[in-house]
Amino acid sequence: MSPELAAAGVALVAVMMYAVFGGADFGGGAWSLLASGPRKAEQRLALEKAIGPVWETNHVWLILLVVTLFVVFPAAYAVIFEALYVPLFLALVGIVARGAAFAFRHYGNRESRLARQSLQWFSWASVLTPFTFGLVIGAVTGGHIEVEGTTVLSGAFAGWLRPFALMCGLIGLLICAFLAASFMVARTEGELREDFRRRAIAASLALGAATTAAIPVAAWDADAFASHLDDARVVGAMGVTALLGLAGLWALRTRRYRLAPPLAAATVAGVVGAWGLAQEPYLLANALTYEAAAAERITVVSFLVALPIGALILIPSLWLLYWTFSRDTLRGEEVAH
Amino acid sequence: MEFDTLLSARALMGLSLVFHTFFTPLGIGLPLLLFMAEGMALWKKDERYRQLARAWTPAVGLLFAVGAVSGTVLSFELGLLWPRFMEYAGGIIGMPFSLEGFAFFTEAIFLAVYIYGWNRMSAFAHWLVTIPIVISSAVSAVFVISANAWMNVPEGFRVVDGQVVDVNPWDAMFNAAWLHQAIHGTLASYVVTGFAVAAAYAWLTWRKKPVAHPRLALQLAMVVAAVSIPLQIVAGDFAAKRVAELQPVKFAAMEGQYETQRGAPLRIGGIPVDGETRFAIEIPKMLSWLGYGDLDAEVMGLNDVPPEDRPNELLTHLSFQVMVGAGFALLFIAGWYWAAWWRRRGVAPGWMPGRALSAALVASGFLAFAALQTGWFVTEFGRQPWVVYGYLRTADGVTEREGILGFFILFTLLYIVISVALVVALVKWPHGPRRAARLPGAAGKEAEGVA
Numbered sequence: 012m013s014p015e016l017a018a019a020g021v022a023l024v025a026v027m028m029y030a031v032f033g034g035a036d037f038g039g040g041a042w043s044l045l046a047s048g049p050r051k052a053e054q055r056l057a058l059e060k061a062i063g064p065v066w067e068t069n070h071v072w073l074i075l076l077v078v079t080l081f082v083v084f085p086a087a088y089a090v091i092f093e094a095l096y097v098p099l100f101l102a103l104v105g106i107v108a109r110g111a112a113f114a115f116r117h118y119g120n121r122e123s124r125l126a127r128q129s130l131q132w133f134s135w136a137s138v139l140t141p142f143t144f145g146l147v148i149g150a151v152t153g154g155h156i157e158v159e160g161t162t163v164l165s166g167a168f169a170g171w172l173r174p175f176a177l178m179c180g181l182i183g184l185l186i187c188a189f190l191a192a193s194f195m196v197a198r199t200e201g202e203l204r205e206d207f208r209r210r211a212i213a214a215s216l217a218l219g220a221a222t223t224a225a226i227p228v229a230a231w232d233a234d235a236f237a238s239h240l241d242d243a244r245v246v247g248a249m250g251v252t253a254l255l256g257l258a259g260l261w262a263l264r265t266r267r268y269r270l271a272p273p274l275a276a277a278t279v280a281g282v283v284g285a286w287g288l289a290q291e292p293y294l295l296a297n298a299l300t301y302e303a304a305a306a307e308r309i310t311v312v313s314f315l316v317a318l319p320i321g322a323l324i325l326i327p328s329l330w331l332l333y334w335t336f337s338r339d340t341l342r343g344e345e346v347a348h
Numbered sequence: 349m350e351f352d353t354l355l356s357a358r359a360l361m362g363l364s365l366v367f368h369t370f371f372t373p374l375g376i377g378l379p380l381l382l383f384m385a386e387g388m389a390l391w392k393k394d395e396r397y398r399q400l401a402r403a404w405t406p407a408v409g410l411l412f413a414v415g416a417v418s419g420t421v422l423s424f425e426l427g428l429l430w431p432r433f434m435e436y437a438g439g440i441i442g443m444p445f446s447l448e449g450f451a452f453f454t455e456a457i458f459l460a461v462y463i464y465g466w467n468r469m470s471a472f473a474h475w476l477v478t479i480p481i482v483i484s485s486a487v488s489a490v491f492v493i494s495a496n497a498w499m500n501v502p503e504g505f506r507v508v509d510g511q512v513v514d515v516n517p518w519d520a521m522f523n524a525a526w527l528h529q530a531i532h533g534t535l536a537s538y539v540v541t542g543f544a545v546a547a548a549y550a551w552l553t554w555r556k557k558p559v560a561h562p563r564l565a566l567q568l569a570m571v572v573a574a575v576s577i578p579l580q581i582v583a584g585d586f587a588a589k590r591v592a593e594l595q596p597v598k599f600a601a602m603e604g605q606y607e608t609q610r611g612a613p614l615r616i617g618g619i620p621v622d623g624e625t626r627f628a629i630e631i632p633k634m635l636s637w638l639g640y641g642d643l644d645a646e647v648m649g650l651n652d653v654p655p656e657d658r659p660n661e662l663l664t665h666l667s668f669q670v671m672v673g674a675g676f677a678l679l680f681i682a683g684w685y686w687a688a689w690w691r692r693r694g695v696a697p698g699w700m701p702g703r704a705l706s707a708a709l710v711a712s713g714f715l716a717f718a719a720l721q722t723g724w725f726v727t728e729f730g731r732q733p734w735v736v737y738g739y740l741r742t743a744d745g746v747t748e749r750e751g752i753l754g755f756f757i758l759f760t761l762l763y764i765v766i767s768v769a770l771v772v773a774l775v776k777w778p779h780g781p782r783r784a785a786r787l788p789g790a791a792g793k794e795a796e797g798v799a
Contacts, residue, residue: 067416068460071453077423078442078449085438092427092434093747100755103424104762110417111766115773118410125772161435167749306439307515313443321450328457328480335461335468 029072038191040137087304105140145183149176154235154296175233189214193275235296239289252281371415377541383478433745451488497525542573547713592639598730601664612647667725674719
């Protein structure tokens, strides 16, 4: 395996981690928007408390992804960001609005008008951002962005307003909804748990339907992606992902609450993994391979050397964080205040 | 059309940086105050210090969160606005960025453990958690500043036929400018935090708001301020000498020096336009001495630089004057506070600053931020028209996409909304011990003690 391929693998893992952790976080906002029924307020409070301690960390995966791209694949970073600047700017608006709104609501005075308005901003931004990221993923994969060298030839709206990209936007949203609801099943009790269980089942069925439908849509609109469907590895990854998804559904149906979150996370990682395999050898489909986009070898190798050293600090720290807060968060006392 | 895009992109990047750098110094400095407060609580067995840390915690969380999202904005805007620059520089200078990513990740993790750990760990363990936050936040500043230093003094690569070759990411990271910029930039965070916290407490007590332990808070903040400001002025002198050597054009613009001359005078104030710095107080030969340690050293003037390679001397010079002026004003205020404290020590145990000193302390918060922002203006305006000094012009690094002006307006509105909300949230903050009832658990329980 070349260092460039290894670095591309690191980027893919960063996408996976962001999809799983950031996705659950966005999903929390989406369900906050869709909170309904007699336990509307409890649902929102439970979601907020679950997100609280980890939301910042969840989004650092995005920074890690962006940094990996521009250190190791500067040409791809430049081309993708230039070509897809409109949806990426929109995602950025969502990220800023969401982060600021959550902070105001969470650390500020809960009864204030500011806190109530913040909830609205937070919820809508939680829908906007994963949807636009889905559009970007779809556009990167769809093969409709024209590039010559590192100059973008196609227009500002190329690639991301097409059926396949919109499908990916929808999948992005459903991933978040599915993760958040599945995670909440293990973190709540009683009636509230039933609420989230029903939501998780609905989201998992919708996600299954959308990912299945994405294949004919790709055949029609995204040759670059569809042409990989005869690759045994891609088909294998998709098969495994489907089985994981079904296992997750079974865990939810049979009320195996502790099994639901890891199975949901594995399903989402599988979706991202299958997508990543279907991208090879491209970072931007039909335009830029990971080898062509890579920085000089020494930079790639230095990055790969720094990675495990950083991980040596990060992994125990992350473990400490999730270990400290995974227990009894919701039975515990008031958080943050 | 091209000019419009360049100007919009610079305006948006500048706006985002200014917004971001209101929060980053506090994200670096406040953990130090938390470390000190919790350390004092353990050392002196005085629970009041822990209550202070407890009262600051939500504000730290809020400021850090806004700082983090505004930092994400920057990581995107590098690609959205400056794709040609990143394509050129990413592989050379990406190393400190990726290391900064790790440091920032570590800070985010331990800050979360700190904020949410009040009820879950012993007072000693909680104090220990502040240590990785203090270290990782300072380290991440050093890394990111080293990337900026490379833009000023690019090293660690060669250009052959327009192609970047022979990249050495470590040489690029430890370029000639990294040390003075890292020291000056990181110390600035402690200066800002010390004076900003002091200003907040001076204002609250002046307006007779119910605040817990304002005297202790003021003292902790002024310790940080009084230690960091003299160091910062020494570091600033060192930085100026390095700039004089490494970037003589920037140095000339900072000082409003048009003619190349031996024994150049130091200009205090003044307005450099049309080839002349008017209305300045001139101290003969002082600039040569400050820049090169020799009263008769030659200082290069802007007239020796082709007009298309010059920075905007008016912006650079005025920013530099504001920074230096504010720095010395801060030194004076810190001295005044501790002199006043010294005279009343032992005599008036509950001493708080009087009206004049309170007003000066409130002003010091604004002065500290002014010094920080204008300091960055000097670095950034002074490097123009280059984005990578001597290699890549800013105009050649910008995106070719249209409509950037629209995004500039959108983000301006967004930042205005957030700033207003932030001011509202901080002004309406419950400063008193009102929330003490909600603090069960080990470290929390002790903090509750006296309240």
